[in-house]
Amino acid sequence: MTVRQKSWALHIGLLAALFLLQFILPTYHHGSLARVMVLACYAMGYNILFGYVGLLSLGHALFFATGMYGMGLVIQHLGWPAGPALLAGLAAGFGMALTVGILALRTSGVAFMIVTLMFAQAGYLAALYFGDYTRGDEGFVIQQADRVLAGFDLSDPTNRYFAALLLFGMCLVLTLKLVEARFGQVLVAIRENEERTRMLGYDVHRHKLAAVVASGTTAAFAGAAYGLLFGYAGATFASVQYSIFPLLWVLLGGAGTVIGPFIGTLFMFYLIDLSSGITSAYMLIAGVVLVLLTLFAPQGLAGELRRRRVPWLP
């Protein structure tokens, strides 16, 4: 098998396994995995920018929440049906990513981190300030009647699982396509040596902007889907915590790998889940495991796997 065939076989295999798991998983894990798949889409969006271009954003919660509110507000206040509302979330995320990208890319390095963090904080405070519409921290529930997409009631666990899987499959395939495309290879070149890339005739700024837009829009779509699938939108999702999560997931799973974000999200979700079953100080256990991983697998789980065993992992 060629490298390309192997990588497609692996990723399609993962999707097939997730499809089959739906039939055997107990209810609790069934619901958890649906949640993990949607959050993994968020992480994959983050990974486009962080893993492939090497730009560290501390403000992706802004995009996630923009998608979520873009979807939620038009349902809540304008009575839009689920399908158009999902697209509204996507469009809002695209606009936000483009705006933030144009402004934030005037900086680089640490300044880029600070600027993205500030934008996200402004977004969070805006969500609180317009509490009449967003219900602030308390948030609002998206009613079951509004969560019917193309005839499927998304509050039903099976439908929800398949919707999450469909979304996850889309993100996975698109990311793979991106990595294989010339565009993705130029992004890696920018990460490795920006000045050399420019002096080979590539418009570095335009590539970075496109990456911010792709990354932010994916995050926003994940946010919109999360709100719709789990029936809730709230300002917590705009808080700094939700900007840090995708960074952690991607770091743990392996930055710059297609499968890494999913592994990282799954790992972190169950790490917190299991350790909170042992002690109320579960963050202590989670913290120690994270420190150990950073020490012994600094490139993340998939990154370490690629280094040791499977060099063809995209």
Add this chain to the structure above:
Amino acid sequence: MAAMSLLSTRGLSRNFGGLKAVSDVDFDLPAGEVCALIGPNGAGKTTFVGMLSGRIAASAGQVFFDGREVTNLPAHQRIRAGMAYTFQITSVFARLPVIENLSLALGWRISDEEARLAAAQDALRRVGIADRSDQLAGDLSYGHQRLLEIAMGLCQQPKLLILDEPTQGLADSEIADFIQLIRGLAGEMTILLIEHNIRLVMQTADVITVLNGGAVLASGTPDEIQANEAVQAAYLGTG
């Protein structure tokens, strides 16, 4: 602008605060020749070349390339117009394989995967490191990294190849090979060589321009430059 010039500048200047790094330089690079730019440290060579390639913005003056003004063109567009640039301090994609380095250099010119690989192998053969294509660029010896950078330049099939101090850090034996390489390329493209190594310049260049204190001190054939008293005083030392 002279008719046969591939690259020329008029009144090109750059100030850093109160310091005039380059002032009022008129420069003509005849098409098809190997031109060397020399000068003592601090003469303004790097700044001048930075303005030619678009990495540094000019404070005043104009740059013309291949029949049109490029003064306000960003660097990547000048590259696409037919310049190739190798860095003074070797700059390759160290964590990517050699072949991928070349593939990136070919990227916007050749879209077909197989044609690109063939062109990449061809460029590697020309600089003499064809057997290294699957190694990581960062694992190559310093001399081979320099050759890789030149191969990346060749891949772009440039009208003008700018080599910024290409022999810095090379061993004497490597420099001898390098002179051969430059001579081999001379017929195909115009070459601008920024260089400290006088022996190399005298052996390879058709014309030499000497910069001193940010201005052109002299310009001419190697023999003329060697005979020029002002140059001897400023740079070569009276030998």
